[in-house]
Amino acid sequence: MRFVSLLLLPVLALTAFSASAAEADVQSLTNLLERSKTLTARFTQLTLDGSGTQLQDTKGEMALQRPGLFYWHTDAPNEQTMVSDGQKVTLWDPDLEQVTIKKLDQRLTQTPALLLSGDVSKISESFDISSKQSGDVIDFTLKPKTKDTLFDSLNLSFRGGLINNMRLVDSVGQRTDLLFTGVKANQPIPASTFKFDIPKGADVIQE
Numbered sequence: 755m756r757f758v759s760l761l762l763l764p765v766l767a768l769t770a771f772s773a774s775a776a777e778a779d780v781q782s783l784t785n786l787l788e789r790s791k792t793l794t795a796r797f798t799q800l801t802l803d804g805s806g807t808q809l810q811d812t813k814g815e816m817a818l819q820r821p822g823l824f825y826w827h828t829d830a831p832n833e834q835t836m837v838s839d840g841q842k843v844t845l846w847d848p849d850l851e852q853v854t855i856k857k858l859d860q861r862l863t864q865t866p867a868l869l870l871s872g873d874v875s876k877i878s879e880s881f882d883i884s885s886k887q888s889g890d891v892i893d894f895t896l897k898p899k900t901k902d903t904l905f906d907s908l909n910l911s912f913r914g915g916l917i918n919n920m921r922l923v924d925s926v927g928q929r930t931d932l933l934f935t936g937v938k939a940n941q942p943i944p945a946s947t948f949k950f951d952i953p954k955g956a957d958v959i960q961e
Contacts, residue, residue, distance in 0.1 A: 776882070776883065776884070777878075779883045779884055779885045779894065780877060780878045780883050782885060782892070782894075783874075783877065783883060783885070783894050783910070784874050784875075784877060786892075786912050786915060787869065787870065787874045787877075788820075788874060789915060789939070790818075790870075790916070790917070790939040790940060791819065791820050791939075791940050792817070792818065792819045792820075792939065792940055792941060792942070792943050793816075793817070793818040793819075793870060793871075793917070793937065793938070793939050794815070794816070794817045794818075794936075794937070794938045794941060794943065795815070795816055795917075795934040795935060795936055795937040795938070796813070796814070796815050796816075796934070796935045796936050797813065797814055797815070797816055797932050797933065797934050797935070798811075798812075798813050798932070798933045798935070799811070799812045799813070799814070799828075799930065799931070799932050800930070800931045800933075801928065801929070801930045801931075802928065802929045802930075802931075803926075803927070803928050804926050804927030804928060805927075809928075810832070812828050812829065812832050813828070813829050814826065814827050814828040814829050815827050816934075817943050817947050817948075818867070818870050818871035819871065819943055819948065820871055820872070820873075821840060821871070821872055821873050822838060822840035822841075822858065822860075822868065822871055822872050822873075823838060823839065823840055823871060823948040824836075824837070824838045824867050824870075824871045824948070825837050825838075825947050825948055826867070833847075833848055833849070834846065834847050834848075835848075835950070837947075837948055837949070837950040838858055838867070838871075838948065839948050839949060840858065840948075841857070841858055842855055842856065842857055842858055843855070843856055843857075843858050844950040844952075846950065846953070846956075848953075850957070851953070851955065851956050851957060852956065852957045852958075852959065853950075853952050853953075853956045853957070853958045853959070854959045854961065855958065855959070855960050855961065856960075856961035857961075860872070861880070862874075862876070862877065862880045862881070863880050863881075863898045863900065863902070863903035863904065863905075864903065864904055866904070866905070866908060866920070866922060869896075869908075869910070870917065879899075880898065880899060880900075881896040881897060881898055881899060881908075882896070882897045882899060883895070883896055883897075890913060890914045890915075891911060891912070891913050891918070892911070892912050893909060893910070893911045893912075894909065894910045894911075894912075895907060895908075895909050896908040896909070896910070904922075904924065905922040905923060905924050906923050906924055906925050907921075907922075907923045908920065908921070908922050908923075909921040909922075916937045916939055917934055917937060918933070918934060918937075919931065919932060919933045919934060920932040920934075
């Protein structure tokens, strides 16, 4: 019995260490996210399929404010605007002259933008989190705990305490990379940024 107990001791110690490290990663990510009450930036979004073939390359600008407010505008020629007022999300496609309005899904695994703009107090309930740091850059890997999710893994990278880039990979290997530039945190953002006025004559779809 003593021999068995001695064998288990290193395992128990390793388990305790892993749990402690995981808690530290969660706390570190939570602290970084909550540090930015508002956030504005330009972004470049690159989407590749499972074989590495480029599907889309777009640029745009975004603004976020806690809790749950975000504005996302993609430049022409693939122009779109997405706005959340914390309750619903409005998507405007000027090429189709179509507005789509749907309830905001509060699950972090369904709405990645909420990781930057929403309530992250339950982040450990949704993801297993690990991190690695090099100088002033810290990278987090988030793995959803459930299968009902839009992606298989999500990477968040911070430089100097500010979000630098994101990567989402789905179940078929499609990858979306987002690089943020000109990032500004905790600057005032007009309330009108998170309100969308439906253009006259637009086709409106309620989901």
